[in-house]
Amino acid sequence: MAGKILIIDDEEAVRKVLKTHLAKEGYRINISSGGKGVFEDLKQSRTQVIICDIKMPEIDGLEVLDYIRLHMKTVPVIMLTGLTDISVAVDVMKRGAFDYVTKPVTKNDLLSAVQKAFSQRELLLENRRLAREVKRYQILLEQKIIESRENLGHRNVELSKAYGTLKSMNFRFVNVLAETIEAKDHHTRGHCNRMRMLCVELGRIIGLEQKNIELLEYASMLHDIGKIGVNELILNKEGPLNEEEKEHVRIHPEVGRKILKGIPLMEGVSDIILSHHENYDGSGYPRGLKGEAIPLGARIISAADLYDAMSNDRPYRKGRPLDNIIKELKRVSGTQLDPYIVDVFLENMETIVKKSEVQ
Numbered sequence: 001m002a003g004k005i006l007i008i009d010d011e012e013a014v015r016k017v018l019k020t021h022l023a024k025e026g027y028r029i030n031i032s033s034g035g036k037g038v039f040e041d042l043k044q045s046r047t048q049v050i051i052c053d054i055k056m057p058e059i060d061g062l063e064v065l066d067y068i069r070l071h072m073k074t075v076p077v078i079m080l081t082g083l084t085d086i087s088v089a090v091d092v093m094k095r096g097a098f099d100y101v102t103k104p105v106t107k108n109d110l111l112s113a114v115q116k117a118f119s120q121r122e123l124l125l126e127n128r129r130l131a132r133e134v135k136r137y138q139i140l141l142e143q144k145i146i147e148s149r150e151n152l153g154h155r156n157v158e159l160s161k162a163y164g165t166l167k168s169m170n171f172r173f174v175n176v177l178a179e180t181i182e183a184k185d186h187h188t189r190g191h192c193n194r195m196r197m198l199c200v201e202l203g204r205i206i207g208l209e210q211k212n213i214e215l216l217e218y219a220s221m222l223h224d225i226g227k228i229g230v231n232e233l234i235l236n237k238e239g240p241l242n243e244e245e246k247e248h249v250r251i252h253p254e255v256g257r258k259i260l261k262g263i264p265l266m267e268g269v270s271d272i273i274l275s276h277h278e279n280y281d282g283s284g285y286p287r288g289l290k291g292e293a294i295p296l297g298a299r300i301i302s303a304a305d306l307y308d309a310m311s312n313d314r315p316y317r318k319g320r321p322l323d324n325i326i327k328e329l330k331r332v333s334g335t336q337l338d339p340y341i342v343d344v345f346l347e348n349m350e351t352i353v354k355k356s357e358v359q
């Protein structure tokens with residue numbers, strides 16, 4: 001469809017010439033004679049391009065131009081100037097006119113300016129369309145980001161709930177296993193729970209990360225789980241074991257590792273359990289590991305295990321007095337036990353023991 005043009009000029013003769021030239025080219029023309037009615041004419045016109053004279057008696061072209069630039073941003077304006085008005089022409093371009101044509105208007109100048117103005121209009125419309133598209137896309141993107149944040153939040157809550165359930169199930173499972181050992185080995189009633197308190201407190205003082213404290217907690221309760229595989233008569237024998245019996249009891253760290261291997265969340269635990277009878281100087285079993293090669297959790301369990309064995313009554317002997325226990329811990333520091341763990345234990349003896357007794 002042919003483009004729509006609004007011609008604003010106070011001189012009827014000029015309006016007629018312009019209209020004739022443009023109508024011949026198929027453009028649809030609206031006319032305004034300027035003056036006070038010009039703004040109403042602009043509102044009604046729904047035009048695509050405007051040709052406007054600068055010098056008009058009542059309201060001049062510059063004022064009309066300012067109005068168009070403010071209210072009709074996608075309508076290019078061609079200003080008509082007198083031959084002597086070149087500086088004015090430059091000025092109107094600066095104020096937002098698209099082009100200017102000098103009077104008297106020639107057909108060629110007029111048509112060329114009008115064609116360029118319509119191309120400019122296409123560009124302005126396309127730009128506006130793209131800007132809207134970009135805006136729409138931005139809003140969509142922001143919505144998507146908000147939605148995915150909300151979804152993520154929901155999923156996090158669900159995951160942490162599921163993890164909490166899993167952890168409490170795991171803890172119940174560990175407790176049941178620990179009770180199984182105590183049921184079989186009558187000498188160790190309450191030992192698993194005391195071990196748990198002693199080891200967790202030692203781990204906290206040493207500054208272990210929370211996840212390692214959890215591993216230590218499970219490992220300390222289950223360190224003797226392998227005794228399930230040891231003959232009950234030997235386990236509950238009153239008095240010292242002979243060499244053959246000792247050898248049989250020594251299988252329990254490996255049996256323990258086998259029981260827990262492959263159970264989710266118990267991988268780290270089974271490694272500690274395998275090493276809980278290793279000695280710091282390499283004289284322990286089953287692998288004869290030395291020093292730092294023994295997992296830290298296992299070194300903590302060894303110290304707590306020795307303390308608990310000495311401090312509690314057994315059917316065939318009474319628990320030792322505290323000064324005697326301290327003396328023994330110092331004696332085996334660096335040989336059976338990690339000297340660092342013994343130091344921490346002795347320095348914090350009161351707190352650690354109190355914690356284990358309260359439970």
Ligand SMILES: [Fe+2]
Pocket residue numbers: 223224252276277
């Ligand atoms: Fe053991």
